[in-house]
Amino acid sequence: xxxxxxxxxxxxxxxxxxxxxxxxxxxxxxxxxxxxxxxxxxxxxxxxxxxxxxxxxxxxxxxxxxxxxxxxxxxxxxxxxxxxxxxxxxxxxxxxxxxxxxxxxxxxxxxxxxxxxxxxxxxxxxxxxxxxxxxxxxxxxxxxxxxxxxxxxxxxxxxxxxxxxxxxxxxxxxxxxxxxxxxxxxxxxxxxxxxxxxxxxxxxxxxxxxxxxxxxxxxxxxxxxxxxxx
Amino acid sequence: xxxxxxxxxxxxxxxxxxxxxxxxxxxxxxxxxxxxxxxxxxxxxxxxxxxxxxxxxxxxxxxxxxxxxxxxxxxxxxxxxxxxxxxxxxxxxxxxxxxxxxxxxxxxxxxxxxxxxxxxxxxxxxxxxxxxxxxxxxxxxxxxxxxxxxxxxxxxxxxxxxxxxxxxxxxxxxxxxxxxxxxxxxxxxxxxxxxxxxxxxxxxxxxxxxxxxxxxx
Numbered sequence: 001x002x003x004x005x006x007x008x009x010x011x012x013x014x015x016x017x018x019x020x021x022x023x024x025x026x027x028x029x030x031x032x033x034x035x036x037x038x039x040x041x042x043x044x045x046x047x048x049x050x051x052x053x054x055x056x057x058x059x060x061x062x063x064x065x066x067x068x069x070x071x072x073x074x075x076x077x078x079x080x081x082x083x084x085x086x087x088x089x090x091x092x093x094x095x096x097x098x099x100x101x102x103x104x105x106x107x108x109x110x111x112x113x114x115x116x117x118x119x120x121x122x123x124x125x126x127x128x129x130x131x132x133x134x135x136x137x138x139x140x141x142x143x144x145x146x147x148x149x150x151x152x153x154x155x156x157x158x159x160x161x162x163x164x165x166x167x168x169x170x171x172x173x174x175x176x177x178x179x180x181x182x183x184x185x186x187x188x189x190x191x192x193x194x195x196x197x198x199x200x201x202x203x204x205x206x207x208x209x210x211x212x213x214x215x216x217x218x219x220x221x222x223x224x225x226x227x228x229x230x
Numbered sequence: 231x232x233x234x235x236x237x238x239x240x241x242x243x244x245x246x247x248x249x250x251x252x253x254x255x256x257x258x259x260x261x262x263x264x265x266x267x268x269x270x271x272x273x274x275x276x277x278x279x280x281x282x283x284x285x286x287x288x289x290x291x292x293x294x295x296x297x298x299x300x301x302x303x304x305x306x307x308x309x310x311x312x313x314x315x316x317x318x319x320x321x322x323x324x325x326x327x328x329x330x331x332x333x334x335x336x337x338x339x340x341x342x343x344x345x346x347x348x349x350x351x352x353x354x355x356x357x358x359x360x361x362x363x364x365x366x367x368x369x370x371x372x373x374x375x376x377x378x379x380x381x382x383x384x385x386x387x388x389x390x391x392x393x394x395x396x397x398x399x400x401x402x403x404x405x406x407x408x409x410x411x412x413x414x415x416x417x418x419x420x421x422x423x424x425x426x427x428x429x430x431x432x433x434x435x436x437x438x439x440x441x442x443x444x445x446x447x
Contacts, residue, residue, distance in 0.1 A: 003310050073386030073426070074301075076419035079403045083237060083412045164300030168390070171407055181306045185393060190310040197306035201299045208298050 006191040007198070021179070023199070029175035030166055030203065037098055037162045041105030042155060049110040049154075053117025053147070054139050062114035069107025074165040077103060082172055097169030097176075104165055105158030112154025116147030149219045156211035163204050177203065239413045250402075250417065257398025257425060260388045264320055265381050268327030275328070276335040277361075286336075293329040301326065301390045309394055319391040326387055327380040334376025338369025371444055374437040378430055385426040389418070399425065 010016060016023055052062045078100040085096035120143050128142045144151075170178030180196025183189070243250070279286045296304070304322045312318040342365050350364045366373075389400025397404065399422040406415025438444075 073389045073400075073419075073422050075389035075392070075400050075403050076386070076422050079406065079415040079419035082407060082415065160298060164303075167300050167302045171393075171404070178302065181302055182393070184306070185309070193306050194310055197303040200303035201307065204298050204300050204303070205295065 003190065003194060007194045010191040010195045026175060026177050026179060027199070027203065030163070030177045033094060033097060033169065033174070033176060034101070034159065034162045034166050037101045037166070038105055038155065038159050040098070040102050041109055041158055041162075045106045045109035046113055049113025050117060050139065053114040054135070054143060056118065059114070059118070062111055066107045066111035069104070072103060074100070074104065074168055077101070078168050078172065092173040093169070094174055096172050097166060097174040100168070101162045101165045104161040108154045108157035108161070112150045112157075113147070116150030116154075117143050119150065120146045145220055149215060152211070152215040152218060156208065156215065159211060160204055160208050163207050167200050235412070237412050238416060242413045243417060250421070253398050253401055253418075254421070254425070256396065257385070257388055257422065260316070260319060260323065260391065260396060260398060261381065261384050261429070264323035264384050265327060265377065267320065268324045268331055268380060269377065271324065272328050272331035272335060276332050276339070279332070279336060280339060289332065293332060296325040297329040301387050302393060305391060305394050314395040316396060318394055319388075319396045322391070323384055323387055327384060330380045330383070331376050334372050335369065338372030339365050341372060342368045367441075370441050371437060374433060374440070378433045381429050381433060382426045385422060385429060389422050398422070
């Protein structure tokens with residue numbers, strides 16, 4: 001297979017490990033954008049999801065947010081983000097990409113936080129209240145630890161979505177690994193294209209595996225991991 | 231996005247209805263083929279899993295991994311092999327439907343009450359009759375729920391295939407981004423979301439039509 005040989009040669013070329021288009025720089029750009037997007041999404045979605053889950057209000061909204069989230073086409077989000085970014089003077093590149101990917105992480109985080117809290121056995125919460133825990137105490141010391149596996153798996157789904165979609169940022173002159181794919185397609189350089197695609201795929205799988213490992217480590221051994229809503 | 235240019239130029243839309251209609255056709259075609267082929271493959275794999283349960287883990291692992299690979303990366307990996315073609319787009323699109331469809335088909339068929347199955351066997355149904363006359367109809371609501379999800383996500387993913395020369399409404403988005411022309415990209419984005427909503431509504435109607443007994447419950 002000459003394609004594989006070409007791709008290997010592409011990776012071996014020291015020129016691809018130097019300068020502003022270096023592989024490690026592109027990976028860092030990709031992770032920087034994705035990390036910030038997941039943090040922003042959590043900052044928005046976790047408080048809302050935890051509040052709705054704790055009080056049990058607006059369950060209809062929380063569950064439907066997930067379905068709407070699945071319908072959001074990533075390229076359309078980018079299309080909407082671009083005029084917004086220009087309107088507020090943030091221009092091309094990093095910011096429109098960030099605006100486009102944050103909404104992809106919000107639905108799974110919000111819905112899993114809500115479902116995680118709702119799934120906590122009502123008797124346990126009753127018992128906690130009976131023992132004199134405040135509402136905040138119930139949330140922090142009972143509901144959160146029990147819901148943690150589901151909350152984390154929501155964040156994992158969101159993170160994988162974000163890493164996948166951050167690739168499209170290259171279309172609006174952003175950095176990240178999408179550069180290799182978009183440039184490879186434009187220049188018809190299939191070694192660059194294939195290498196970029198491989199890097200993105202591996203990064204997404206690595207994020208998935210890293211989060212799964214973290215989830216297992218962070219889950220209290222007393223509770224069996226339940227299957228997530230996603 | 232250019233100074234002095236309105237966000238939407240209605241005269242552009244009026245002058246490009248042919249183009250928009252063509253992209254609509256392309257979008258629907260790519261989606262229907264992907265979900266149709268996905269459903270056939272998923273159904274076959276599901277039957278295989280139901281008969282040989284140890285296959286469930288490897289098949290779920292493979293379809294799950296495919297699902298995790300970002301769409302643009304999957305299309306890009308295929309381009310050197312199958313070129314900038316409809317085939318490349320469809321292989322990618324079909325891959326993404328499998329996880330959702332298999333999960334729902336299996337959940338649906340496993341959810342058929344054992345009593346019902348026993349009664350059918352007692353009445354002399356063969357394995358094939360049991361599948362087509364009892365299990366599939368009773369699982370239909372769950373299966374169609376899977377088809378709805380697969381259709382919505384496929385309609386979104388079709389927009390990404392614009393990068394490999396296909397794309398439906400995604401083509402308008404891509405050209406809009408490249409030309410810095412907000413009308414075209416907004417038209418593409420709004421119509422692809424609208425198409426997803428319409429397709430979902432149609433499938434809900436189809437499900438009501440196909441499972442009239444569900445309304446009584």
